[in-house]
Amino acid sequence: MLADQPQRAAARLLSWIEDEDPRAVAALQATWSRTGNGYVIGVTGPPGAGKSTLVDCLAVHAAAQGHTVGVLAVDPTSPFSGGAVLGDRLRMNGAQQQGVFIRSVATRGHLGGLTATTRYLVNALELLGCDLVFVETVGAGQGDVEVVQLADTTVVVEVPGLGDEVQAQKAGILEIGDLLLVNKSDRPGADRLAQELLSAVELGEPRDWQPPVLQVTAIEGTGIDAAWDAIADHRVHMEAGPLADDRLARQMRELEQQLQQQLFRDRMVTIGDDALRSAAERVLARRSDPFSAINRLAN
Protein backbone atom coordinates (compact mmCIF):
# COMPACT_ATOMS: atom_id res chain seq x y z
CA MET A 1 0.00 0.00 0.00
CA LEU A 2 1.69 3.18 -1.24
CA ALA A 3 5.05 1.92 -0.04
CA ASP A 4 6.92 4.87 -1.47
CA GLN A 5 4.64 7.33 0.31
CA PRO A 6 4.62 6.27 3.96
CA GLN A 7 2.95 9.48 5.18
CA ARG A 8 0.08 9.14 2.73
CA ALA A 9 -0.30 5.45 3.55
CA ALA A 10 -0.40 6.17 7.27
CA ALA A 11 -2.81 9.06 6.77
CA ARG A 12 -5.14 6.86 4.72
CA LEU A 13 -4.98 4.09 7.32
CA LEU A 14 -5.91 6.64 10.00
CA SER A 15 -8.96 7.61 7.93
CA TRP A 16 -10.02 4.00 7.46
CA ILE A 17 -9.75 3.42 11.20
CA GLU A 18 -11.80 6.54 11.93
CA ASP A 19 -14.41 5.61 9.31
CA GLU A 20 -14.54 2.02 10.64
CA ASP A 21 -13.80 0.89 7.11
CA PRO A 22 -13.24 -2.91 6.91
CA ARG A 23 -9.92 -2.25 5.18
CA ALA A 24 -8.61 -0.89 8.52
CA VAL A 25 -9.13 -4.24 10.21
CA ALA A 26 -7.38 -6.09 7.40
CA ALA A 27 -4.44 -3.64 7.45
CA LEU A 28 -4.06 -3.84 11.24
CA GLN A 29 -4.28 -7.64 11.20
CA ALA A 30 -1.52 -7.80 8.63
CA THR A 31 0.76 -5.40 10.53
CA TRP A 32 -0.07 -6.10 14.18
CA SER A 33 3.30 -7.71 14.96
CA ARG A 34 5.02 -4.46 13.95
CA THR A 35 2.99 -2.25 16.30
CA GLY A 36 3.33 -1.72 20.04
CA ASN A 37 6.67 0.06 20.13
CA GLY A 38 5.34 3.54 20.85
CA TYR A 39 5.25 5.20 24.25
CA VAL A 40 1.97 7.09 24.69
CA ILE A 41 1.77 10.40 26.55
CA GLY A 42 -1.75 11.64 27.21
CA VAL A 43 -2.34 15.35 27.71
CA THR A 44 -5.62 16.47 29.21
CA GLY A 45 -7.15 19.45 30.97
CA PRO A 46 -10.00 21.95 30.66
CA PRO A 47 -10.75 23.84 27.43
CA GLY A 48 -8.38 26.74 26.90
CA ALA A 49 -5.75 25.43 29.31
CA GLY A 50 -3.15 25.53 26.55
CA LYS A 51 -2.94 21.80 25.84
CA SER A 52 -2.14 22.19 22.13
CA THR A 53 0.55 24.79 22.74
CA LEU A 54 2.06 22.59 25.42
CA VAL A 55 1.98 19.51 23.19
CA ASP A 56 3.68 21.59 20.51
CA CYS A 57 6.51 22.53 22.92
CA LEU A 58 6.91 18.98 24.23
CA ALA A 59 6.83 17.47 20.74
CA VAL A 60 9.54 19.86 19.53
CA HIS A 61 11.62 19.05 22.61
CA ALA A 62 11.20 15.30 22.13
CA ALA A 63 12.00 15.50 18.41
CA ALA A 64 15.21 17.38 19.24
CA GLN A 65 16.15 14.47 21.55
CA GLY A 66 15.95 12.10 18.60
CA HIS A 67 12.42 10.74 19.02
CA THR A 68 10.15 10.17 16.07
CA VAL A 69 7.06 11.93 17.31
CA GLY A 70 3.40 11.64 16.36
CA VAL A 71 0.51 13.73 17.66
CA LEU A 72 -3.20 12.89 17.81
CA ALA A 73 -5.20 16.01 18.65
CA VAL A 74 -8.84 15.37 19.49
CA ASP A 75 -11.55 18.02 19.15
CA PRO A 76 -15.32 17.68 19.52
CA THR A 77 -17.76 16.85 16.75
CA SER A 78 -20.90 18.98 16.57
CA PRO A 79 -23.81 16.96 17.92
CA PHE A 80 -26.11 18.80 15.50
CA SER A 81 -24.39 18.54 12.12
CA GLY A 82 -21.84 15.79 12.68
CA GLY A 83 -19.21 18.23 11.41
CA ALA A 84 -16.25 19.70 13.24
CA VAL A 85 -13.77 22.52 13.09
CA LEU A 86 -10.46 21.05 14.20
CA GLY A 87 -8.16 23.84 15.32
CA ASP A 88 -5.44 22.25 17.44
CA ARG A 89 -3.05 22.34 14.51
CA LEU A 90 -3.12 26.14 14.68
CA ARG A 91 -0.93 25.99 17.80
CA MET A 92 1.43 23.33 16.52
CA ASN A 93 3.53 25.22 14.02
CA GLY A 94 6.78 24.40 15.78
CA ALA A 95 6.13 20.68 15.70
CA GLN A 96 5.00 20.87 12.09
CA GLN A 97 8.31 22.53 11.14
CA GLN A 98 10.17 19.68 12.88
CA GLY A 99 8.41 17.13 10.70
CA VAL A 100 6.22 15.80 13.50
CA PHE A 101 3.23 13.89 12.11
CA ILE A 102 0.11 15.65 13.44
CA ARG A 103 -3.40 14.35 12.95
CA SER A 104 -6.56 16.21 13.98
CA VAL A 105 -9.25 13.82 15.15
CA ALA A 106 -12.95 14.52 15.69
CA THR A 107 -14.81 12.71 18.47
CA ARG A 108 -17.70 11.71 16.15
CA GLY A 109 -20.11 11.41 19.04
CA HIS A 110 -17.85 9.51 21.42
CA LEU A 111 -17.79 10.82 24.99
CA GLY A 112 -14.96 10.55 27.49
CA GLY A 113 -12.34 12.83 25.96
CA LEU A 114 -11.04 10.57 23.17
CA THR A 115 -12.68 8.73 20.27
CA ALA A 116 -13.84 5.13 19.87
CA THR A 117 -10.81 4.27 17.76
CA THR A 118 -7.95 6.29 19.26
CA ARG A 119 -6.14 3.12 20.38
CA TYR A 120 -5.80 1.97 16.79
CA LEU A 121 -4.83 5.43 15.57
CA VAL A 122 -1.80 5.13 17.87
CA ASN A 123 -0.94 1.81 16.20
CA ALA A 124 -1.10 3.42 12.76
CA LEU A 125 1.41 6.05 13.92
CA GLU A 126 3.64 3.30 15.29
CA LEU A 127 3.65 1.74 11.82
CA LEU A 128 4.94 5.06 10.51
CA GLY A 129 7.87 4.70 12.91
CA CYS A 130 6.70 6.93 15.75
CA ASP A 131 8.25 5.83 19.04
CA LEU A 132 6.51 8.60 20.98
CA VAL A 133 2.86 9.53 20.54
CA PHE A 134 1.16 12.47 22.20
CA VAL A 135 -2.60 12.14 22.56
CA GLU A 136 -4.32 15.43 23.33
CA THR A 137 -7.88 15.03 24.60
CA VAL A 138 -10.79 17.37 24.00
CA GLY A 139 -11.12 20.08 26.62
CA ALA A 140 -11.95 17.77 29.49
CA GLY A 141 -14.37 17.91 32.36
CA GLN A 142 -14.41 15.80 35.49
CA GLY A 143 -15.61 12.61 33.84
CA ASP A 144 -13.31 12.65 30.85
CA VAL A 145 -10.69 10.35 32.25
CA GLU A 146 -10.62 7.86 29.37
CA VAL A 147 -7.11 8.98 28.41
CA VAL A 148 -5.73 6.93 31.32
CA GLN A 149 -6.96 3.82 29.54
CA LEU A 150 -4.64 4.67 26.65
CA ALA A 151 -1.66 6.61 27.99
CA ASP A 152 1.51 5.27 29.58
CA THR A 153 2.06 8.70 31.13
CA THR A 154 -0.81 11.13 31.71
CA VAL A 155 -0.15 14.85 31.94
CA VAL A 156 -2.89 17.03 33.41
CA VAL A 157 -2.77 20.71 32.48
CA GLU A 158 -4.36 23.29 34.75
CA VAL A 159 -4.49 27.07 34.60
CA PRO A 160 -4.97 29.77 37.20
CA GLY A 161 -8.19 31.75 37.26
CA LEU A 162 -10.75 28.97 37.11
CA GLY A 163 -11.41 29.48 40.80
CA ASP A 164 -13.93 27.17 42.31
CA GLU A 165 -13.98 24.90 39.30
CA VAL A 166 -10.45 23.89 40.11
CA GLN A 167 -11.49 23.01 43.61
CA ALA A 168 -14.29 20.89 42.26
CA GLN A 169 -12.10 19.08 39.79
CA LYS A 170 -9.25 18.28 42.10
CA ALA A 171 -10.37 14.78 43.08
CA GLY A 172 -10.61 13.58 39.46
CA ILE A 173 -7.45 15.28 38.34
CA LEU A 174 -5.24 14.01 41.11
CA GLU A 175 -6.34 10.49 40.40
CA ILE A 176 -5.30 10.47 36.76
CA GLY A 177 -2.33 12.84 36.52
CA ASP A 178 1.17 11.36 36.63
CA LEU A 179 2.34 14.92 36.23
CA LEU A 180 0.40 18.10 37.03
CA LEU A 181 1.33 21.19 35.03
CA VAL A 182 0.16 24.67 35.88
CA ASN A 183 0.24 26.42 32.52
CA LYS A 184 0.05 30.20 31.95
CA SER A 185 2.20 30.63 35.03
CA ASP A 186 2.88 34.23 34.07
CA ARG A 187 -0.65 34.97 35.26
CA PRO A 188 -1.71 35.91 38.78
CA GLY A 189 -2.73 33.00 40.94
CA ALA A 190 -0.40 30.44 39.35
CA ASP A 191 1.86 30.06 42.38
CA ARG A 192 -1.11 29.59 44.62
CA LEU A 193 -2.73 27.02 42.32
CA ALA A 194 0.54 25.06 42.16
CA GLN A 195 0.74 25.18 45.95
CA GLU A 196 -2.84 23.96 46.32
CA LEU A 197 -2.30 21.11 43.88
CA LEU A 198 0.92 20.12 45.61
CA SER A 199 -0.66 20.04 49.05
CA ALA A 200 -3.58 18.03 47.68
CA VAL A 201 -1.13 15.49 46.20
CA GLU A 202 0.70 15.29 49.51
CA LEU A 203 -2.53 14.77 51.44
CA GLY A 204 -3.30 11.63 49.47
CA GLU A 205 -2.19 8.10 50.20
CA PRO A 206 1.54 7.73 49.56
CA ARG A 207 2.05 6.02 46.20
CA ASP A 208 5.02 4.52 44.38
CA TRP A 209 4.92 7.55 42.16
CA GLN A 210 4.08 10.94 43.65
CA PRO A 211 2.91 13.21 40.80
CA PRO A 212 5.13 16.27 40.60
CA VAL A 213 3.52 19.69 40.23
CA LEU A 214 5.35 22.02 37.87
CA GLN A 215 4.75 25.52 36.54
CA VAL A 216 5.09 26.26 32.84
CA THR A 217 4.26 29.03 30.40
CA ALA A 218 3.98 27.11 27.15
CA ILE A 219 3.46 30.12 24.92
CA GLU A 220 6.91 31.39 25.97
CA GLY A 221 8.49 27.96 26.22
CA THR A 222 9.18 28.49 29.94
CA GLY A 223 9.46 25.37 32.11
CA ILE A 224 9.33 22.92 29.21
CA ASP A 225 12.72 21.35 29.98
CA ALA A 226 11.65 20.55 33.51
CA ALA A 227 8.28 19.23 32.33
CA TRP A 228 9.97 16.95 29.82
CA ASP A 229 12.41 15.71 32.48
CA ALA A 230 9.48 14.86 34.75
CA ILE A 231 7.82 12.88 31.95
CA ALA A 232 11.11 11.07 31.34
CA ASP A 233 11.39 10.30 35.09
CA HIS A 234 7.90 8.84 35.11
CA ARG A 235 8.73 6.73 32.09
CA VAL A 236 11.83 5.36 33.84
CA HIS A 237 9.69 4.60 36.88
CA MET A 238 7.08 2.81 34.75
CA GLU A 239 9.56 0.84 32.69
CA ALA A 240 11.35 -0.33 35.83
CA GLY A 241 8.25 -2.31 36.79
CA PRO A 242 4.63 -1.19 36.66
CA LEU A 243 4.38 -0.65 32.89
CA ALA A 244 4.02 -4.31 31.87
CA ASP A 245 1.24 -4.99 34.39
CA ASP A 246 -0.39 -1.69 33.57
CA ARG A 247 -0.44 -2.43 29.86
CA LEU A 248 -1.77 -5.94 30.45
CA ALA A 249 -4.62 -4.58 32.59
CA ARG A 250 -5.43 -1.96 29.96
CA GLN A 251 -5.33 -4.51 27.13
CA MET A 252 -7.67 -6.81 29.06
CA ARG A 253 -10.12 -3.98 29.56
CA GLU A 254 -9.82 -2.99 25.93
CA LEU A 255 -10.56 -6.52 24.74
CA GLU A 256 -13.39 -6.84 27.23
CA GLN A 257 -15.04 -3.65 26.01
CA GLN A 258 -14.77 -4.58 22.36
CA LEU A 259 -15.91 -8.13 23.05
CA GLN A 260 -18.90 -6.78 24.93
CA GLN A 261 -19.87 -4.62 21.96
CA GLN A 262 -19.49 -7.49 19.51
CA LEU A 263 -21.36 -10.02 21.65
CA PHE A 264 -24.08 -7.45 22.22
CA ARG A 265 -24.45 -6.73 18.50
CA ASP A 266 -24.50 -10.45 17.61
CA ARG A 267 -27.03 -11.25 20.32
CA MET A 268 -29.31 -8.39 19.32
CA VAL A 269 -29.32 -9.68 15.75
CA THR A 270 -30.25 -13.17 17.02
CA ILE A 271 -33.06 -11.82 19.17
CA GLY A 272 -34.37 -9.72 16.33
CA ASP A 273 -36.66 -6.72 16.16
CA ASP A 274 -39.88 -8.77 16.12
CA ALA A 275 -39.20 -10.43 19.46
CA LEU A 276 -38.23 -7.04 20.91
CA ARG A 277 -41.43 -5.45 19.65
CA SER A 278 -43.73 -8.18 20.94
CA ALA A 279 -41.98 -8.07 24.32
CA ALA A 280 -42.49 -4.29 24.44
CA GLU A 281 -46.19 -4.74 23.58
CA ARG A 282 -46.63 -7.30 26.36
CA VAL A 283 -44.92 -5.01 28.86
CA LEU A 284 -47.05 -2.01 27.85
CA ALA A 285 -50.26 -4.10 28.02
CA ARG A 286 -49.20 -5.25 31.48
CA ARG A 287 -49.26 -8.87 30.36
CA SER A 288 -45.59 -9.14 31.39
CA ASP A 289 -43.34 -7.15 33.65
CA PRO A 290 -40.09 -5.78 32.12
CA PHE A 291 -37.86 -7.96 34.31
CA SER A 292 -39.42 -11.22 33.16
CA ALA A 293 -39.47 -10.01 29.56
CA ILE A 294 -35.74 -9.27 29.68
CA ASN A 295 -35.04 -12.68 31.23
CA ARG A 296 -37.02 -14.38 28.47
CA LEU A 297 -35.23 -12.48 25.71
CA ALA A 298 -31.81 -13.06 27.19
CA ASN A 299 -32.18 -16.81 27.54
Next chain:
Amino acid sequence: MGGKIRVLIAKPGLDGHDRGAKVVARALRDAGMEVIYTGLRQSPEDIVSAAIQEDVQFIGLSILSGAHGHIFPRVLELLKEQGASDIKLIAGGIIPDDEIPKWKEMGVTGIFGPGSSTVDIVDFIRAQSGA
Protein backbone atom coordinates in the same frame (compact mmCIF):
# COMPACT_ATOMS: atom_id res chain seq x y z
CA MET B 1 -16.74 5.15 0.48
CA GLY B 2 -18.97 6.41 3.27
CA GLY B 3 -16.06 8.30 4.86
CA LYS B 4 -16.31 11.82 6.18
CA ILE B 5 -15.50 14.71 3.89
CA ARG B 6 -12.40 16.38 5.31
CA VAL B 7 -11.27 19.82 4.18
CA LEU B 8 -8.15 21.79 5.09
CA ILE B 9 -8.71 25.54 5.25
CA ALA B 10 -5.60 27.71 5.19
CA LYS B 11 -4.65 31.34 4.73
CA PRO B 12 -1.35 31.52 2.91
CA GLY B 13 0.48 34.76 2.34
CA LEU B 14 0.87 37.74 4.62
CA ASP B 15 -2.56 39.36 4.78
CA GLY B 16 -4.40 38.83 8.03
CA HIS B 17 -7.98 38.97 6.88
CA ASP B 18 -9.24 35.58 7.95
CA ARG B 19 -12.94 36.36 8.29
CA GLY B 20 -13.80 34.71 4.97
CA ALA B 21 -11.83 31.57 5.80
CA LYS B 22 -13.60 31.32 9.15
CA VAL B 23 -17.04 31.79 7.63
CA VAL B 24 -16.37 29.02 5.13
CA ALA B 25 -14.93 26.72 7.83
CA ARG B 26 -18.07 27.21 9.90
CA ALA B 27 -20.38 26.58 6.93
CA LEU B 28 -18.60 23.32 6.08
CA ARG B 29 -18.80 22.23 9.71
CA ASP B 30 -22.52 22.92 9.75
CA ALA B 31 -22.81 20.82 6.59
CA GLY B 32 -21.35 17.86 8.49
CA MET B 33 -17.78 18.04 7.21
CA GLU B 34 -14.57 17.91 9.23
CA VAL B 35 -12.57 21.08 8.75
CA ILE B 36 -8.94 21.35 9.70
CA TYR B 37 -8.30 25.03 10.24
CA THR B 38 -4.61 25.91 10.05
CA GLY B 39 -4.77 29.67 10.33
CA LEU B 40 -2.66 32.52 9.03
CA ARG B 41 0.63 32.80 7.16
CA GLN B 42 0.98 29.20 6.07
CA SER B 43 3.59 28.42 3.43
CA PRO B 44 2.67 26.17 0.48
CA GLU B 45 4.99 23.52 2.00
CA ASP B 46 3.13 23.69 5.35
CA ILE B 47 -0.21 23.45 3.59
CA VAL B 48 0.60 20.43 1.46
CA SER B 49 2.32 18.58 4.29
CA ALA B 50 -0.68 19.20 6.58
CA ALA B 51 -3.14 18.15 3.87
CA ILE B 52 -1.33 14.83 3.44
CA GLN B 53 -1.13 14.10 7.17
CA GLU B 54 -4.80 14.99 7.62
CA ASP B 55 -5.85 12.92 4.57
CA VAL B 56 -8.19 15.63 3.34
CA GLN B 57 -9.98 15.45 -0.01
CA PHE B 58 -9.91 19.25 -0.42
CA ILE B 59 -7.62 22.17 0.33
CA GLY B 60 -9.41 25.52 0.59
CA LEU B 61 -7.16 28.58 0.29
CA SER B 62 -8.25 32.10 1.09
CA ILE B 63 -5.99 34.74 -0.45
CA LEU B 64 -6.72 38.45 -0.51
CA SER B 65 -3.22 39.78 -0.99
CA GLY B 66 -2.65 39.03 -4.64
CA ALA B 67 -0.13 36.34 -3.74
CA HIS B 68 -2.22 33.67 -5.43
CA GLY B 69 -0.10 34.03 -8.59
CA HIS B 70 2.78 32.50 -6.65
CA ILE B 71 0.87 30.25 -4.26
CA PHE B 72 -1.50 28.35 -6.59
CA PRO B 73 1.24 27.01 -8.88
CA ARG B 74 3.47 26.14 -5.92
CA VAL B 75 0.75 24.21 -4.06
CA LEU B 76 -0.23 22.33 -7.22
CA GLU B 77 3.40 21.52 -7.94
CA LEU B 78 4.01 20.25 -4.39
CA LEU B 79 0.87 18.09 -4.52
CA LYS B 80 2.14 16.57 -7.74
CA GLU B 81 5.61 15.98 -6.29
CA GLN B 82 4.08 14.18 -3.30
CA GLY B 83 1.83 12.03 -5.48
CA ALA B 84 -1.19 13.78 -3.99
CA SER B 85 -2.80 15.38 -7.03
CA ASP B 86 -6.07 13.66 -6.08
CA ILE B 87 -6.43 16.32 -3.36
CA LYS B 88 -8.51 19.07 -4.95
CA LEU B 89 -7.61 22.73 -4.60
CA ILE B 90 -10.37 25.29 -4.04
CA ALA B 91 -9.77 29.00 -3.66
CA GLY B 92 -11.51 32.08 -2.37
CA GLY B 93 -10.62 35.72 -1.88
CA ILE B 94 -9.59 38.26 -4.46
CA ILE B 95 -8.89 36.44 -7.71
CA PRO B 96 -9.39 38.66 -10.82
CA ASP B 97 -12.20 37.36 -13.04
CA ASP B 98 -10.10 37.34 -16.20
CA GLU B 99 -7.57 35.02 -14.54
CA ILE B 100 -10.10 32.40 -13.49
CA PRO B 101 -10.05 30.30 -16.69
CA LYS B 102 -6.25 30.17 -16.51
CA TRP B 103 -6.21 28.89 -12.93
CA LYS B 104 -8.94 26.35 -13.59
CA GLU B 105 -6.99 25.01 -16.52
CA MET B 106 -3.91 24.76 -14.33
CA GLY B 107 -5.79 22.61 -11.80
CA VAL B 108 -7.63 24.85 -9.32
CA THR B 109 -10.94 22.98 -9.08
CA GLY B 110 -13.17 25.80 -7.87
CA ILE B 111 -12.83 29.54 -7.31
CA PHE B 112 -15.26 31.46 -5.09
CA GLY B 113 -14.82 35.22 -4.96
CA PRO B 114 -16.50 37.86 -2.77
CA GLY B 115 -20.26 37.43 -2.56
CA SER B 116 -20.19 33.65 -3.12
CA SER B 117 -22.82 31.84 -1.11
CA THR B 118 -21.67 29.25 1.41
CA VAL B 119 -24.48 27.01 0.17
CA ASP B 120 -22.87 26.98 -3.28
CA ILE B 121 -19.48 26.13 -1.76
CA VAL B 122 -20.95 23.25 0.27
CA ASP B 123 -22.83 21.92 -2.78
CA PHE B 124 -19.72 22.19 -4.92
CA ILE B 125 -17.59 20.24 -2.45
CA ARG B 126 -20.26 17.56 -2.04
CA ALA B 127 -20.57 17.16 -5.80
CA GLN B 128 -16.80 17.03 -6.26
CA SER B 129 -16.41 14.43 -3.52
CA GLY B 130 -18.95 12.18 -5.19
CA ALA B 131 -20.96 12.08 -1.95
